[in-house]
Amino acid sequence: xxxxxxxxxxxxxxxxxxxxxxxxxxxxxxxxxxxxxxxxxxxxxxxxxxxxxxxxxxxxxxxxxxxxxxxxxxxxxxxxxxxxxxxxxxxxxxxxxxxxxxxxxxxxxxxxxxxxxxxxxxxxxxxxxxxxxxxxxxxxxxxxxxxxxxxxxxxxxxxxxxxxxxxxxxxxxxxxxxxxxxxxxxxxxxxxxxxxxxxxxxxxxxxxxxxxxxxxxxxxxxxxxxxxxxxxxxxxxxxxxxxxxxxxxxxxxxxxxxxxxxxxxxxxxxxxxxxxxxxxxx
Numbered sequence: 001x002x003x004x005x006x007x008x009x010x011x012x013x014x015x016x017x018x019x020x021x022x023x024x025x026x027x028x029x030x031x032x033x034x035x036x037x038x039x040x041x042x043x044x045x046x047x048x049x050x051x052x053x054x055x056x057x058x059x060x061x062x063x064x065x066x067x068x069x070x071x072x073x074x075x076x077x078x079x080x081x082x083x084x085x086x087x088x089x090x091x092x093x094x095x096x097x098x099x100x101x102x103x104x105x106x107x108x109x110x111x112x113x114x115x116x117x118x119x120x121x122x123x124x125x126x127x128x129x130x131x132x133x134x135x136x137x138x139x140x141x142x143x144x145x146x147x148x149x150x151x152x153x154x155x156x157x158x159x160x161x162x163x164x165x166x167x168x169x170x171x172x173x174x175x176x177x178x179x180x181x182x183x184x185x186x187x188x189x190x191x192x193x194x195x196x197x198x199x200x201x202x203x204x205x206x207x208x209x210x211x212x213x214x215x216x217x218x219x220x221x222x223x224x225x226x227x228x229x230x231x232x233x234x235x236x237x238x239x240x241x242x243x244x245x246x247x248x249x250x251x252x253x254x255x256x257x258x259x260x261x262x263x264x265x266x267x268x269x270x271x272x273x274x275x276x277x278x279x280x281x282x
Contacts, residue, residue: 005231005272008249009042012267015251016197017056017100019282020241022063025249027269028055031262035067038269048078058103058282060133066109070098075111075131088135094127100197102151102160102281107133108179110141110160112148123147123166130179141181142173150197150237154204155279161187163195163208170195170206170219188223197237197251200280207248209235211255216248216272229272240278248272 013031020026025038026047035048035057052069059065065078066087073095077087090098090111097113104110108130115125126145131138146167153160153175160173160181170188173181188206195208205226207218211234218227229248234255241249254266 005229005270008269008271009038009044010268011265012253012269013264014236014253014262015267015269016054016236018197018237018239018241018249018251018269019057019059020239020245020249020278021059023243025239025241025269026057027251028057029267030055031264031267035065048082048084050076050084054099056100058101058109060103060107060109061105062107066101066103068098068101068111070096073098075101075109075135077135086135088131088138090129090131090138093129093138093140097126100149100151102153104153104175104179104281105157106179110151112145112151112162114147114149126164128160128162128181130181132179141179142184145171149195150199150208152198152200152206153281154200155202157280161198161200161206163198165194165196168193168195170198170208187221188219190217190219190223193217196235197239199239199248199278199282201240201274201276202279203276204279205276207238207240209238209250211236216250218274227274231270233266233268239282240274245278246274246276248274 012029017028036044056068067076073091075088097115101111124146126148128142130141147165149163149165168190172187174183198208238250250270253262
């Protein structure tokens with residue numbers, strides 16, 4: 001690892017979905033099926049347990065947590081008392097394959113689906129669904145994606161960027177007033193990079209985590225590489241947070257490939273100081 005990488009916590013399984021919210025770092029341990037929060041003293045608190053793999057999260061504007069429950073194709077909502085209730089049913093769009101989520105400032109939730117790509121089917125069968133703020137409306141807004149993974153919204157809320165892991169690219173869409181997506185384009189071709197979780201900074205550059213190459217990379221629109229941070233294990237996702245959003249938090253673990261996955265106890269939370277603060281969502 002590079003000298004400016006700091007280890008915050010260790011001993012997890014496949015850690016993913018880091019989020020900075022209300023002054024704390026949240027993340028998911030997919031092996032334990034837990035959503036956790038990290039305290040300043042390094043201790044962790046389990047906020048929810050959901051038998052789901054993947055287990056990705058984001059927040060509604062009113063502070064309630066949304067969780068993607070993959071086996072039953074549901075979007076769950078954590079109420080103030082800790083109870084988990086159904087926010088939306090995703091099965092009308094696709095029965096399985098649900099993955100990451102990002103919520104805009106209006107409460108619209110974008111949830112992507114890797115579809116048949118996860119089981120060796122069509123490599124470009126991925127899609128994105130839009131869930132309205134009250135959970136009552138669910139509709140498909142994009143398709144033809146090659147294993148859609150991390151998603152992020154630019155600081156003006158007008159662009160959704162999606163990591164297409166199998167296509168080695170970041171893809172962008174324009175967001176309409178009703179949440180619909182249009183104007184699909186290649187935001188950045190990554191020259192062999194394998195983007196997983198992503199986040200956006202105040203210069204509208206994107207950080208992407210890359211598991212097989214054990215790194216996080218900051219890229220500009222068009223693909224120019226602005227910074228690379230290497231690790232001693234696979235980087236699964238990243239988010240910009242901290243009091244001034246100038247810390248890149250990374251979920252990382254040893255990666256044994258699709259067959260072996262992540263050896264138990266190798267998941268870590270890492271932190272890297274950066275110059276340009278975070279912006280947009282998550």
